[in-house]
Amino acid sequence: MVILGGVIARAGALLALAHPVWALVSQRTTSVSSSFPAAGNASYDYVVVGGGTAGLVIAARLAASGASVSVVEAGGFYETDFTNLTTVPGYAFSDPVLAPVEFFPPIPAVDWELLSEAQPGANGRKVHYAAGKTLGGSSAINTMCYHRATKSTYQRWADAVGNPSYSWNALLPYFLKSSRLTPPNWPKRNTPNATFSYDPTVFCSSPSAAACGPLQVSYANWVDPTNTWFSVALAAIGVVKNTIGFNSGFLSGAAYTTETITPDAIRSSSESSYLARALAQTTLKVYNRTQASKILFSGTKATGVSVTTGSLTYVLSARKEVILSAGVFHSPQLLLLSGIGPQATLDSLSIPVVANLSGVGQNLQDPIFFSVQNGLQTPSLASELADPARQATILQQYVSTQSGPFSSAGGYIGFEKLPPAARAALSPRTASLLATLPADVPEVEYLAGSFAGTGGGVTTIGDLSAVVLNPFSRGSVTISSASIADKPVVDMGWLSDPADAEVALAAFKRLRQAWNATALSAVKVGPEVRPGAAVQSDADILSFIRANAIQIWHASATNAMGKSAAAGAVVDWRAKVFGVNRLRVVDASVLPFAMPGHPQATIYALAEKIADCILADA
Structure with a gap:
């Protein structure tokens, strides 16, 4: 992880003065002041807990229907709150x-910290897991990659929940x-060997802005020269260039990604898109810098949410529904604090049981990644920003x-199922587990990245990474007390299943093959x-992976749908939510x-779908 403190300090003042995003935010936070109510008891049709990726979609769509809606968000x-670092793609x-x-x-100001x-499977390391505590949630701090999963992935989802509305076509x-x-x-990208084709039919691109969704999806206005070399290296090992992109239900080969950035190179988040539109066009009320502590019930019927702004605690009542959208870690936490979860956990903390649901906080699936690095004499995003x-x-x-x-966040990735030579070393159990995945689901993702060079002809430290996409290891989220003030207890379960270690080992060897192209x-x-060259044996490689693998921030499934x-x-x-009424959960949990790859696009679509479900039930 490279922190470009010097670059930020030098560029920050001028960007703050010169870039139009600041005026837009000022307008949203002042001219619509009536959208930000004073703290105090209030009643709405719907109370949405969490103003993140999914929460703001839900809130905006419900408010657009004419319903009275409030959204509760702990951040601002x-x-x-964090200026350039969250708005400028290059950072x-x-x-x-x-x-x-x-x-x-x-x-x-922006992270739940x-x-x-x-993690026993990762050399006993504890790891900071960033999660957005801000309007926009993790769509405000992610690396902006936007793509969809495969057609069979969505069919698998439909089968798992017993409803065809989760199929690709639906x-x-x-x-x-x-x-x-x-x-x-193309004139701004203007990089040799970096042209590509894509499928425009799977996007809305109507000349009328109102005809499409508010989230801006685009391609970076600059191409990292180092990535053009990584594209050649990946092609040399069989991860060839994809000709339609990663939004048509296929994840195979390598391509430049679509990203959640505006045409004028500013991050597009659920806050800058959905919330901005809702504040201008609806009566949506936003309780920002407000912490939800518990969902309130009358019997098994959700009636509202207890929240705190500053030192004042009060109740936001829901006439129709409470929608929980606090994310993969905090949604299970809030369910548990509200009496929904494994009875043994609730009893141990003297929390009255509203619904005994054993799955709350279980089933955490967290893809991991690791990299192989080499010196390069090519310029790159990192070397340019550091010069x-x-x-x-x-x-x-x-x-x-x-x-x-x-203007660029990078954006060259590849996907593959491990080829026969790489599969030969897998144990029968691991091969059998991988065989349960649909035929179009990739097993490994490759990410092209870079760090600033070290001199002596090394302009760039090239970083080629591999992601274990379908972890068989399982982690969990639970609580240590009955207070929202205590953070959720997160066990990511990394490499606890030996199948993940085998896939990681095979993927690491593929990285070296690419570097040796x-x-x-x-x-x-x-x-x-x-x-380094000293790490050669399988045991040494696996030891390196356990000591260095990190998250790609795609944890999911802690309140699994089924x-x-x-x-x-x-x-x-x-x-x-099973066992109660008038309560839903809508987020990555x-x-x-x-999901194979980056789940952001899927979360937006999920939130749109559930918004329609809510309106249909109203």
Whole structure:
């Protein structure tokens, strides 16, 4: 993790003055002051707990229907609370909020600052797990990659919940409804060997902005030159260029990604898209910097939420429903604090049981990744941003034409099922587990990245990473007290199932094969930087992985959707919590299993779908 403190300090003042995002945020937080009520008891048709990726979609769509809606969010506006680091795409991979280490820089303005339990499968390490505490949630701090899962993944979801509305064909309208695609700006990208084709039919791109969803999806206005070399290296090992992109229900090969950025190179989040539109067009009420502590019940009927703003605690009552959208860690926490979860856990903390649901907080699935690094003589996003001599030029590019390194978050990834040679070393059990996945679901993702070089001809430290996409290991989320003030207890379960270790080992060897591609010899400099030539045996490689693997921030399934509570599910296909009434959960916690790749697009579509379910039930 590289924190470009010097770059941020030099660029920050000018960006704050020159970039139009600041005026937009100022307008949202002042001219619509009536949308931010004073603390105190109030009643609404719907109370949405969590103003994150899914929560703001739900709140905006319900408010647009004419219902009275409030949304409760513990954070504020990330654009003013954390400025450049959350709005400028070029900072995405150097944002200190994402630091995946035990001793991390505290940034309470936008991060929940969660620290995992020690992970036995990862050398006993504790890891900071960033989670957005801000309007927009993790859509405000992620690295902006946008793509969809595979057609068979969604069919698997439909089968798991017993309802065909989660199939690819049924969900595609919600992908279209949530977003608007801006085609690549080829003159601004202007990089040899970086052209591509894609499928525009799976996006809304109507000339009328109102006809499409508010989320902006686009391509970066600058291409990292190092990524063009990684594309060649991946192709050399069989991960060839994908010709339609990753939004048509297929994840195979490699491609430049669509990203949640506006055409003028600003992060597009659920706050800057859905919330901005709702504040301008509806009566949505936002209780920001307000902490929800408990869902309130009359018997098994949810009636509202107890919340605190500053030192004042009060109740927001829900005439129709409470929608919980606090994320993969905090949604199970709030259910448990409210009396919904495993009875043994609730009894041990003297929390009255409203519904004994064994699946709350269980089934956590968290993909991990690790990398192999080598010196390169190619320029890159990292080397450009770290070069003082380039600062004035690249800053001017961004402010004047929304192009150059500041306008890009990177964006070259690849997917594959392990090829036969790599599968040969897998145990029968691991091979059998992988065989349960649908035929179009990839097993490994490859990410191209870079760090600033070290001199001596090394312009860039190239970073090629592999992700174990379908973890068979399981973690959990629970609570240690009956107070919201105590953070949830997070056990990610990394590498606790030996199948994940076997897949990781095979993927690591694929990374080295890519680095050894003849095509890279023209730009590689020096020996392997990390882990280095001394790490060769399977045992040494696995030891390296256990000591260095980190999360890709795609944890899911802690309130899994399914057919019945008896089978461990927490919500049904309509996101209704089993055993109670007038309560739904809508966020990554309800995914029944880890989505292959980056789940952001799926979460937007899920929220759009459940918003329709809620309105149909009203």
